Amino acid sequence: MRLGTIVGALVALVVIVLVVLPTPAVQQDNVGTASAGFVLGPVQVFDGQSKLDVSYIEVRDGRIAKLHQQVPNTDLPLIDGQQQWLMPGLIDAHVHAWGNALEAQLARGVTTVVDMFGDPSYLQVYQQSRTRAQPQRHADIWGAGYLVTAPGGHGTQYGLSVPVMHSVDDADAMIQQRLAQGADFIKVVYTHADAVYDHHPSISLAQLQALVTAAKRHEVMIVAHIADHQSALEVVQAGVNGLVHSFFDQVVSDRLLQELVANEVFVIPTLVVYEGMLRQQVNAQYLLQNETLELSAHVRQQLQSSFPVNLLESYYGLAQQTVKRMYDAGVPILVGSDAPNPNTAHGWSMAMEMLLLAEAGVPIEAVLEGATVLPAKHFALGQRGRIAEGYRADFLLLNDDPRSDLTTLIQPQAIYKNGVRYQP
Numbered sequence: 001m002r003l004g005t006i007v008g009a010l011v012a013l014v015v016i017v018l019v020v021l022p023t024p025a026v027q028q029d030n031v032g033t034a035s036a037g038f039v040l041g042p043v044q045v046f047d048g049q050s051k052l053d054v055s056y057i058e059v060r061d062g063r064i065a066k067l068h069q070q071v072p073n074t075d076l077p078l079i080d081g082q083q084q085w086l087m088p089g090l091i092d093a094h095v096h097a098w099g100n101a102l103e104a105q106l107a108r109g110v111t112t113v114v115d116m117f118g119d120p121s122y123l124q125v126y127q128q129s130r131t132r133a134q135p136q137r138h139a140d141i142w143g144a145g146y147l148v149t150a151p152g153g154h155g156t157q158y159g160l161s162v163p164v165m166h167s168v169d170d171a172d173a174m175i176q177q178r179l180a181q182g183a184d185f186i187k188v189v190y191t192h193a194d195a196v197y198d199h200h201p202s203i204s205l206a207q208l209q210a211l212v213t214a215a216k217r218h219e220v221m222i223v224a225h226i227a228d229h230q231s232a233l234e235v236v237q238a239g240v241n242g243l244v245h246s247f248f249d250q251v252v253s254d255r256l257l258q259e260l261v262a263n264e265v266f267v268i269p270t271l272v273v274y275e276g277m278l279r280q281q282v283n284a285q286y287l288l289q290n291e292t293l294e295l296s297a298h299v300r301q302q303l304q305s306s307f308p309v310n311l312l313e314s315y316y317g318l319a320q321q322t323v324k325r326m327y328d329a330g331v332p333i334l335v336g337s338d339a340p341n342p343n344t345a346h347g348w349s350m351a352m353e354m355l356l357l358a359e360a361g362v363p364i365e366a367v368l369e370g371a372t373v374l375p376a377k378h379f380a381l382g383q384r385g386r387i388a389e390g391y392r393a394d395f396l397l398l399n400d401d402p403r404s405d406l407t408t409l410i411q412p413q414a415i416y417k418n419g420v421r422y423q424p
Contacts, residue, residue: 024042037061037419039072043081046402047387048088048372051364057086059393062133062418065388084413085401087368088385089394091375092139092350094244094268094336098122101339101346102138106422108347109412111394114336114379115143116225116244117155120181127182133392135420142379144187147225148174148211154189154200154225167205171210175218185209185221185379187244192231199227205234212239221379223408232256242266242378244336246326248274257329266332266378269323271356276306276343283343293411295348303349305342324361332380333362335371351409358415364403377403393419 022168040054045067056068058076071078089111095101097115103111115123130140149155151164165174178186188211190217191202203211215222216239224235226274227248235243236259246269260267275282283303288294295303327333335357337349344352350371355368376385383391397414415422 002262006032010039022131036076036361037065038077038079039068039074040079040086041068041071041081042083043086043397044331045387046081046085046087046368046399048385049313049369051403052387056081057387057395059416059419060134062393063383064387064389064391064393067387081397085398085408086387087396087398087402088372088387088391089396089415089417090371090409091335091381091385092337092339092371093334093375093379094338095346096338096340097141097143097346101363102126102141104346105139105350106137106347106415106417107424109396109409109415110139110347110350110391111415111417112140112142112381112384114375116145116187116223116336117139117144119160120145120178120183123184125184131175133418135418137417137422139417140381140384142184142381144185144223145178145181145183147187147189148178148203149189150201150203152201152209153203154211157200161358165207165211168204168207168210170319171207171214174211175214175220179218179220183220185223185241186215187223187225188235188240189225190231190235190271192234195228195231197228205238209238229253229256233259236260236263236265239263240265240267241336242345244268244323245270245338246274246319248278248315248322251318252322253327257325257331260326260331261329266334266374267326268334268336269319269357270336270338270353271319271323271360271365272344272349272353273314273338273341274319275356277309278311278319280306280343282356285349286352286355286407290410299345299348301344302345305343320360323357327362327366332374332378333357333366333370334375335367338376348410351406354406354409364406367406368402 037060039058045052045054054067058066090109092110093111093114094116095113126141140335146162190208191199220239223244224240226232228247233256257290337353341350354367358364372385372396395414395416398408
């Protein structure tokens with residue numbers, strides 16, 4: 001198969017069935033009132049970056065009130081942590097959410113998600129709940145709402161009435177419109193003018209530059225969907241804050257690495273989708289053949305699906321090399337699953353993406369940081385992604401040290417959201 005056709009397949013990376021499933025009315029959470037608080041311990045604490053010299057976590061009103069080395073003198077109930085490992089709830093930096101997606105994410109230990117394209121009305125429904133530290137049965141969500149694309153461009157094929165960009169004069173209106181609809185950041189789709197592979201129409205480089213300028217004027221972050229190396233180079237040079245996919249048409253060049261570092265651009269590789277296109281091993285190894293996991297028929301179908309193209313497995317090596325070179329150069333690598341695209345399922349694929357990043361050569365502690373601290377930092381998610389006083393009591397209890405065994409994330413022993421243990 002021609003490389004151009006392979007790269008063209010990447011343009012399809014977004015919600016394949018977005019228009020098929022209507023967004024249902026959101027039901028109110030039924031998990032009771034917030035507890036007065038508790039103390040959890042003894043536990044071994046990984047705060048998202050390193051192991052802390054504390055053993056007890058005091059939680060009040062949905063937040064971490066204090067960290068203790070010894071059992072505190074308090075009237076709060078003590079929950080035996082049995083020396084298990086405690087770490088922040090995971091943050092999936094690239095999803096497409098509708099229906100029960102946020103519930104499915106929380107059920108697997110993902111306490112916050114970043115939505116890269118969807119109906120803004122869904123985002124609006126959940127924006128209020130993320131500001132309150134009350135019991136809830138779903139992950140919090142930040143999102144872009146509608147992406148910015150050209151007439152007939154990527155994102156318009158799913159049946160949503162996505163407002164499109166016609167000229168450079170539309171840039172400011174595009175930004176204002178998305179912000180008025182509740183967007184937390186702007187996402188743009190771009191393909192360079194000389195691309196020879198099959199792709200949807202794209203905005204021009206001049207339109208991209210005008211959009212980035214308008215985003216900076218409105219002080220809002222802008223990220224880019226790209227499908228190849230040259231498009232990545234042009235959006236980084238234009239001034240975007242992040243790439244929400246990597247690429248595998250070639251290994252990242254020194255020039256692009258220099259631009260990424262100089263412009264402080266982060267990257268969300270979404271390797272798990274590429275792995276499904278090119279290799280299809282990770283789900284079988286860690287999920288589908290694990291008889292202890294309760295995978296629904298629908299989840300199994302998703303994890304066994306792939307884009308309907310014949311691709312060479314060797315191209316996956318290019319994606320792996322690119323991620324490793326980016327990390328070694330100092331580019332922030334954020335973890336995002338791109339669920340529910342083929343080869344992924346909400347919640348389940350977060351651990352798969354982390355395993356793939358580690359396999360590509362990113363150190364495990366850096367992978368864990370990319371699933372907690374870094375997305376909270378780059379998407380300004382507030383006091384999330386850390387085990388620290390004042391932060392949300394969003395955390396996981398694990399059997400083993402995640403720094404030595406990422407597979408322990410597949411089956412968390414307990415999940416806490418806003419200080420309340422999640423019960424399926």
